[in-house]
Amino acid sequence: xxxxxxxxxxxxxxxxxxxxxxxxxxxxxxxxxxxxxxxxxxxxxxxxxxxxxxxxxxxxxxxxxxxxxxxxxxxxxxxxxxxxxxxxxxxxxxxxxxxxxxxxxxxxxxxxxxxxxxxxxxxxxxxxxxxxxxxxxxxxxxxxxxxxxxxxxxxxxxxxxxxxxxxxxxxxxxxxxxxxxxxxxxxxxxxxxxxxxxxxxxxxxxxxxx
Numbered sequence: 345x346x347x348x349x350x351x352x353x354x355x356x357x358x359x360x361x362x363x364x365x366x367x368x369x370x371x372x373x374x375x376x377x378x379x380x381x382x383x384x385x386x387x388x389x390x391x392x393x394x395x396x397x398x399x400x401x402x403x404x405x406x407x408x409x410x411x412x413x414x415x416x417x418x419x420x421x422x423x424x425x426x427x428x429x430x431x432x433x434x435x436x437x438x439x440x441x442x443x444x445x446x447x448x449x450x451x452x453x454x455x456x457x458x459x460x461x462x463x464x465x466x467x468x469x470x471x472x473x474x475x476x477x478x479x480x481x482x483x484x485x486x487x488x489x490x491x492x493x494x495x496x497x498x499x500x501x502x503x504x505x506x507x508x509x510x511x512x513x514x515x516x517x518x519x520x521x522x523x524x525x526x527x528x529x530x531x532x533x534x535x536x537x538x539x540x541x542x543x544x545x546x547x548x549x550x551x552x553x554x
Contacts, residue, residue, distance in 0.1 A: 368409045369435045371442025379440055382428065391444040395501035397424075402449030402499070404490030408441035411524075420524040445490070452499040454552030462549025465542050473537035478550065486553030497550035505547035509535045513543075 380389065383400075387393040391401030400408060414420035416429035416437065429437070454462065467484070469477040478497070482488050486498030497505060508522065512535035515521030525531035538546070 367434075368406060368441075369438040371405055371409070371438035371440075371445075373439070373442040373446045376436075376439035376441070376443030379432075379436060380443060383440070386424065387444075391447045392450045395503045396507065397501075398504045399449055399500055400444040401447035403445060403496055404488055404493065405438075405441040405445035406490060406493040407488070407495040408444055409438055410493060412437040412440060414524045420522065449496075449499045451554050452502065452551035455502070455548045458545040458548040461542065462545035462547075465538070465546040466549050469534075470537055470542070475534050475537040478546065482550070486550050498553040500551055502544075502548045502551035505550055506543050509538065509543045509547060512536075513538065 384393075386397040387400050391403075392399050411420060412429060412432075413434070415422060415425050416432060432440075465475070466478045469475040481492075481494040482497050483494075486496060488494045488496035490496075511522035512525065512531045513521070515523040515525075516529065516532040516536040521532075523529075523532065535543070
């Protein structure tokens with residue numbers, strides 16, 4: 345029963361978190377490409393930028409759109425993004441999301457020393473601390489679920505994934521952390537139950553999936 349309730353909370357949390365994405369205009373990748381000049385400085389012309397900046401290539405458009413809206417509207421604060429999306433309309437952001445979603449992502453790699461622990465956390469979670477398996481939303485291969493707005497982790501920089509987990513963990517109790525995961529705090533709750541070592545391991549494992 346507890347498992348059913350927890351899975352229900354995941355659905356409700358992401359439903360809340362993806363509200364903006366549910367109202368997403370139809371994106372035009374060609375139009376979006378015209379607005380990527382500034383983006384490319386950090387994220388790469390094709391969305392495969394270098395760490396610590398996240399790769400955007402191949403990420404689901406629905407997830408990308410929500411993050412862009414949240415950044416523009418202040419629901420997600422990233423110092424290097426301050427002012428970058430000012431004046432961008434919902435259509436502009438949908439076009440950017442469509443462009444990067446259409447690009448091909450590059451492969452990542454897993455640190456062999458972190459493989460065993462990372463695989464355990466990713467595939468089984470940490471039941472004793474209420475941490476759900478990552479596969480539930482991000483899929484066994486790390487491809488995520490684009491129609492539902494669940495982000496892909498495969499190929500992403502391990503450093504970036506770990507940084508976001510730490511930001512979510514901070515956001516569980518401190519609004520200065522990352523908090524744009526919905527009213528049920530699904531990612532904040534999961535990250536709060538992970539140790540530093542587990543975060544590093546699961547981030548490395550997820551990055552190397554393909």
